[in-house]
Amino acid sequence: MAYSWDNRVSFVIKYLYDVDNNGYLDERDFACLALRATIVDGKGEFSHSRLQEYQHIMMSLWEEIAELADFNKDLLQDGKISVEEFKQAVQQCCVGRRYEEFPxxxxxxxxxxxxxxxxxxxxxxxxxxxxxxxxxxxxxDDVEAVDDAFDRLLSDDDRRRGGLTLSRYQELYAQFLGNPDENCCAIYLFGPLSEFSLE
Structure with a gap:
């Protein structure tokens, strides 16, 4: 169950998007993501221009996700996207698609x-x-599990290069979200997963 498509999407919500861990997505999460990306990119240094770039990226992502995920059309009322709404949106726009076909x-x-x-x-x-x-x-609590997950991700070309290039990461990320098969190597993109509760 840890590598099921449903659990992988739960991981994305919990550990990539829901920054404040309140169980749903809202605009604040994406504002926090913009600041996080700015600080990480600057290796601790802060840049207003870099923040503006990341705010554009993250707010665009929020607006796109909101448009795709607001199935019950209540976003204007509460400003929140539920876990189930997000999963439906990912299923609609990512499953069976390559990176190039993503929003x-x-x-x-x-x-x-x-x-x-x-x-x-x-x-x-x-x-x-x-x-x-x-x-x-x-x-x-086990570094060997992390190293094993990394090793399982790698193709022979990846091993020759010493890791994952951007194009390979894009391909794996698309499979992580878009391929329901639990036997594809992309299931290890974020390490050894457990079952995640979003409550």
Whole structure:
């Protein structure tokens, strides 16, 4: 169950988007994501111009997700997207699709996420960067499980390069959200998953 499509989408909600951990998505989450991306990108330094760039990316993503996920048309009333609404939106716009077919702002988020994981800016997510990202995101007590997840992600080309390039990360991210198969290597993109409760 840890690598089921449903649980993978739950992971994305809980550990990538719902920054304030209140169980739903709202505009504040994406404002927080913009600031987080600014600080991570600047390696601790703050830049107003960088913040404006990330605010554009994250607010565009919020607006796109809100439009796709507001099935009951109550967003204007409460400003919130429920977990189920988000899952329906992901199913509608991501399942069975390649990265190139994803909504534009979601692609921008994926690319931004790659930059945040690629801490040394060399264009490749290496084992140490993957490991750091995993342990900073959720509770893990076994580094070997993290290293095993990274190893399972890698193709022979990835191994020759020493990790994941942006194009490979894009492909894996699209499969993580868009491929319900629990046997694809993309299920390990964020490390060893557990079953996640969103309540």
């Amino acid at each position: 534009q702002s979601m692609k921008m988020f994926i690319d931004t996420n790659f930059k945040m994981v690629d801490m040394n800016d060399d264009g490749v997510i290496e084992a140490d960067e993957f490991r750091f990202n995993c342990i900073m995101r959720f509770a893990i």
